[in-house]
Amino acid sequence: MFADDGVERGIAAFVSFRVMDQTGPGSTSPIGGDTDGFEGLRVLYADDHPEMQRAVGRLLKVSGASSVANAHDGREATERALAETFDLVLMDLRMPQMDGFEAARALRAGGCRVPLVAVTADADPDVRGDALAAGFDAVLTKPFGLDELIQALQLARKRQSAQTSVAGRDSSPP
Amino acid sequence: MKARLVRCSAWLVAVLLAATTVAWSQDLPPPKRVLMLYGHDPNAPGAVAFTNELRAAVLAGSPTRVVFYNELLDLDRFPENARREELVDYIVEKYRGFSFDAILTDGTRALKFAIERLSARFPGVPVVYGLAFEPEVDFSALPENVTGRHHRLPFAATLELARALQPDAQRVVLVGGSSPTDSLLLPTAVRDMTPLLGGMQLVVWQDWTYASLLQSLRTLPPRTITILSGFSRDRSGQHFNSGDLIASVTRWASAPVYGIARNWVGDGVVGGVTMDFGDDGLHTGRLLLQVLDRASAGLPLPPSEVARPAQVVDWRALQRWGLSESRLPPGTEVLFRTPTVWERFRTLILAIAAVVALQSALIASLLLERRRRSRALRLVEESKDQLAHIGRVATVGELTAAIAHELRQPLAAIRAHAEAGAMLLDRTPSDSSEAREVFRDIISDDLRAVEVLDHMRALLRAGDSVAAPVDLNEVCERAEELLVQDAARRGVQLRLSLEPKLPPVIGDAVQLQQVVLNLALNAMDAAQASPRAREVVLGTSAGSGEVEIFVRDTGPGLSPEVRARIFEPFFSTKAQGLGMGLAIVRTIVEKHRGRVLAENGDAGGAVFRARLPIADPAGVP
Numbered sequence: 001m002f003a004d005d006g007v008e009r010g011i012a013a014f015v016s017f018r019v020m021d022q023t024g025p026g027s028t029s030p031i032g033g034d035t036d037g038f039e040g041l042r043v044l045y046a047d048d049h050p051e052m053q054r055a056v057g058r059l060l061k062v063s064g065a066s067s068v069a070n071a072h073d074g075r076e077a078t079e080r081a082l083a084e085t086f087d088l089v090l091m092d093l094r095m096p097q098m099d100g101f102e103a104a105r106a107l108r109a110g111g112c113r114v115p116l117v118a119v120t121a122d123a124d125p126d127v128r129g130d131a132l133a134a135g136f137d138a139v140l141t142k143p144f145g146l147d148e149l150i151q152a153l154q155l156a157r158k159r160q161s162a163q164t165s166v167a168g169r170d171s172s173p174p
Numbered sequence: 175m176k177a178r179l180v181r182c183s184a185w186l187v188a189v190l191l192a193a194t195t196v197a198w199s200q201d202l203p204p205p206k207r208v209l210m211l212y213g214h215d216p217n218a219p220g221a222v223a224f225t226n227e228l229r230a231a232v233l234a235g236s237p238t239r240v241v242f243y244n245e246l247l248d249l250d251r252f253p254e255n256a257r258r259e260e261l262v263d264y265i266v267e268k269y270r271g272f273s274f275d276a277i278l279t280d281g282t283r284a285l286k287f288a289i290e291r292l293s294a295r296f297p298g299v300p301v302v303y304g305l306a307f308e309p310e311v312d313f314s315a316l317p318e319n320v321t322g323r324h325h326r327l328p329f330a331a332t333l334e335l336a337r338a339l340q341p342d343a344q345r346v347v348l349v350g351g352s353s354p355t356d357s358l359l360l361p362t363a364v365r366d367m368t369p370l371l372g373g374m375q376l377v378v379w380q381d382w383t384y385a386s387l388l389q390s391l392r393t394l395p396p397r398t399i400t401i402l403s404g405f406s407r408d409r410s411g412q413h414f415n416s417g418d419l420i421a422s423v424t425r426w427a428s429a430p431v432y433g434i435a436r437n438w439v440g441d442g443v444v445g446g447v448t449m450d451f452g453d454d455g456l457h458t459g460r461l462l463l464q465v466l467d468r469a470s471a472g473l474p475l476p477p478s479e480v481a482r483p484a485q486v487v488d489w490r491a492l493q494r495w496g497l498s499e500s501r502l503p504p505g506t507e508v509l510f511r512t513p514t515v516w517e518r519f520r521t522l523i524l525a526i527a528a529v530v531a532l533q534s535a536l537i538a539s540l541l542l543e544r545r546r547r548s549r550a551l552r553l554v555e556e557s558k559d560q561l562a563h564i565g566r567v568a569t570v571g572e573l574t575a576a577i578a579h580e581l582r583q584p585l586a587a588i589r590a591h592a593e594a595g596a597m598l599l600d601r602t603p604s605d606s607s608e609a610r611e612v613f614r615d616i617i618s619d620d621l622r623a624v625e626v627l628d629h630m631r632a633l634l635r636a637g638d639s640v641a642a643p644v645d646l647n648e649v650c651e652r653a654e655e656l657l658v659q660d661a662a663r664r665g666v667q668l669r670l671s672l673e674p675k676l677p678p679v680i681g682d683a684v685q686l687q688q689v690v691l692n693l694a695l696n697a698m699d700a701a702q703a704s705p706r707a708r709e710v711v712l713g714t715s716a717g718s719g720e721v722e723i724f725v726r727d728t729g730p731g732l733s734p735e736v737r738a739r740i741f742e743p744f745f746s747t748k749a750q751g752l753g754m755g756l757a758i759v760r761t762i763v764e765k766h767r768g769r770v771l772a773e774n775g776d777a778g779g780a781v782f783r784a785r786l787p788i789a790d791p792a793g794v795p
Contacts, residue, residue, distance in 0.1 A: 055590035062594045094662040121582035142586035
């Protein structure tokens with residue numbers, strides 16, 4: 001009986017752990033590190049692909065984000081990010097008018113210190129380096145799931161909060 | 175003295191004259207006299223031939239003159255005359271005091287008459303016979319002072335000849351006349367021919383009138399051999415010379431007719447083994463001359479002869495009856511051979527045939543050429559399509575990054591949807607209505623991915639060109655979807671400038687999209703190298719009767735040398751370029767009955783234009 005109880009509790013803990021991960025604030029992530037999911041976050045997602053907007057927007061909302069704003073190109077993204085307050089900016093690298101690289105540079109030049117995560121369908125390894133050099137804090141490769149999103153978020157936060165130039169090697173998910 | 179000289183010379187002259195006179199008269203010995211007895215009608219063609227040849231032979235062969243005294247006994251028509259003493263008396267009386275050197279008889283009857291009745295009254299006169307074919311006399315038992323030539327009736331040999339030419343004959347018809355002479359021949363004929371009949375039936379026609387004979391000959395059944403014996407009288411008593419009637423008799427016959435007299439050949443009989451009376455006359459004439467010479471010298475007479483028959487056929491009759499010359503027994507003489515058209519005009523025919531053959535060969539080779547050419551043209555068209563396909567594959571290859579990029583979007587969206595959906599269902603209470611939304615979104619994203627794949631598949635498709643109405647604006651828009659990622663990657667601005675309400679063209683949308691892609695990719699290559707603005711404008715415009723796709727770039731523009739060769743195959747300004755892209759563009763545009771242009775833009779850079787004819791409102795360009 002004791003054994004059964006233990007297993008049961010273990011399972012319950014695991015399940016609640018997962019649920020807490022989704023819903024509760026400050027839930028422990030399976031990867032380790034401090035916080036958090038998207039609970040209560042205000043997110044700006046810039047992508048010229050409407051289906052991505054819809055899907056990622058929903059995912060973030062279901063994960064607890066308080067708001068997900070949309071931008072369709074780099075210019076719009078830059079304007080909104082500078083004008084409004086966001087906890088996280090997700091940006092597709094390939095956009096018309098102004099692409100993600102330019103937008104990131106513009107934002108950083110404009111003094112924006114919000115965690116900036118690049119999103120790209122481009123599997124080219126050079127892209128990662130270019131994105132980080134342009135001012136992004138992390139790079140997500142499409143397709144990605146919630147786990148990768150969370151990792152990227154944590155990494156970005158860590159970087160921004162460091163306030164100094166990027167240190168160490170980022171162990172971003174492959 | 176003088177008088178004596180004159181007298182002497184006169185005597186001399188007289189003697190000389192006398193001598194020459196004597197000599198002269200000794201050059202002209204007295205002529206020979208021949209009593210010629212005609213048993214046959216002298217006007218019968220056979221008799222005419224005999225007489226002519228005989229006289230000619232005699233004239234040619236004798237230095238001595240021979241004079242003929244003719245008596246027409248007409249024993250064929252009046253055979254009883256042979257027994258009449260009055261006839262003998264008449265002849266003897268007529269020539270009283272006249273001596274003959276020979277008696278010549280025409281026909282066996284006349285010979286018989288001469289031997290039995292006349293010789294006694296002309297003792298010592300040799301008798302020479304010719305034209306003797308009737309079997310009335312035993313030619314082997316003639317008196318001593320009789321010699322001559324006779325014929326053996328050639329019925330058997332003629333039948334053999336006929337059988338050789340008509341091996342399938344089932345019937346032999348023997349035609350004979352009703353005169354005593356005619357009747358004499360028939361038993362011999364039947365006797366001689368019967369052993370040779372084999373399975374054939376022998377029919378003897380003797381009881382006919384001339385009219386009924388013609389009718390019977392007209393209705394001869396096939397596979398019949400008809401042999402003519404002598405016919406000088408018909409049942410009604412009408413007399414004729416058979417030789418005169420051969421042409422009429424044979425004209426209407428419905429089966430081949432053979433004959434036994436050489437002079438009949440040429441009038442319509444096929445031929446036969448024949449008695450040649452002309453030849454007979456010649457030899458009889460020579461025999462007569464020998465007799466005349468020997469008799470005067472007291473020598474014995476030359477021996478009698480048997481005439482050799484003439485085996486002859488009429489070539490024209492062979493043709494008429496379709497008888498084969500190759501079946502003829504050896505030694506047969508073929509007469510009246512008319513040269514065939516071939517033989518007469520051989521050279522001309524060969525020349526014409528050569529010309530015709532040459533022309534036919536020419537026509538055949540031209541037709542072959544045409545087929546080869548149309549096949550070549552077809553191959554060229556196929557090659558163009560294949561080339562276009564290869565070009566498309568290459569283009570698609572260039573766009574691989576863009577394609578992969580395109581596919582990742584819906585896949586990423588599906589992933590995000592799926593995770594969100596799972597979370598929604600885990601909630602308590604589970605939010606199934608929004609989960610349902612999620613599934614719907616997943617399906618539509620999946621369809622989007624398939625669309626991208628279909629688009630690629632269409633581009634990669636090989637196959638024959640399609641001809642359908644195409645909206646070039648749509649083509650440009652679809653091309654732009656593929657290009658925008660690539661443009662972004664290169665840092666080139668890609669802009670569309672489409673003319674609203676563009677009229678459609680007839681063509682293959684996939685190939686036209688290939689044109690746009692190629693031009694745009696080239697433009698982006700150029701623009702990418704520009705130090706200033708990097709821009710490509712892809713647009714359409716309408717002109718009179720045509721529409722234009724143009725692609726403008728901000729690259730370095732085209733130098734005159736490059737501009738002249740830009741659309742050439744294997745010409746490239748890039749280090750690793752194959753140089754086929756623009757050549758394929760030109761091939762496709764020209765296939766659509768359009769043209770391509772390359773020029774430099776006003777603001778630097780190059781402009782490429784493809785102009786295509788508008789589709790006819792009726793739908794047929």
